[in-house]
Amino acid sequence: MPALFYHLTRSTLEQTAETILQRALKQGWRVTLRGSDAGVLGRLDAALWAGDEAGFLPHGLAGGPHDADQPVLLTTGPGLPNDPQALMAIGGAPVQPGEVAALSRVWILFDGGDPAALAAARSQWRELTGAGAAAQYWSEEGGGWQKKAER
Template sequence: MPALFYQLTRSTLEQTAETILGRALKQGWRVTLRGSDAGVLSRLDAALWAGDEAGFLPHGLAGGPHNAEQPVLLTTAGGLPNDPQALMAIGGAAVTAEEVAALQRVWILFDGLDGAALAAARVQWRELTGAGSSAQYWSEEGGGWEKKAER
């Protein structure tokens, strides 16, 4: 499967993550959500807990006694501590070509209105595709998600 790059320009990180994570859980997948900023992960953690009962997404922040059992584990560390089928990377968190090859799905979400985040995503795209991973770039600039590039 390709690495799926999502350029957020209309939806928030919280909205997009909640949608994708909900779909992954319905597939029966575990997900490691890897970020580079503990504060952003704490904000995302709070947003996922604040959803209504119908939209509740079971998850946990890394560092607890049950990391390996979490259906969705939010972490700043490398590795895949909850033995997931999927990885979501935010905030420029690293993803390896080996992870892309080994997992059912890899999503890379980035703020398309932030020049530094956009530049980091471009570097990540080049590194992954240069290492042999396939990748797709998705944009929501037209209102809905559209695939803009594939390599």
């Protein structure tokens, strides 16, 4: 499967991550959500707990005794500590070409209003595709997600 780059221009990180994570859990997948900023992961953690009971999304922040058991593990560290089928990277967190090849799905979410995030996503695209990983670029320009590029 290719790495799926999601260019956020209308939806928030919290909205997009929650939607994707709910779908992943329905597939029976475990997910490692890798970020580069503990503060952002803390806000995402709070947002995921704030949903109503129907939208409850089981997850945990890395660093506890049950990291390996979490269906969704939010971490700033390397590796895949909860043995996931999928990886979501936010905030420019690194993704290795081997992870793209080994996992059922890899999502890379980036803020379209942040020039540094755009530059980091472009760099990740070049690095991953240059190493032979497949990638798709998705944008929500027209109100819905549209695939704009594939390599």
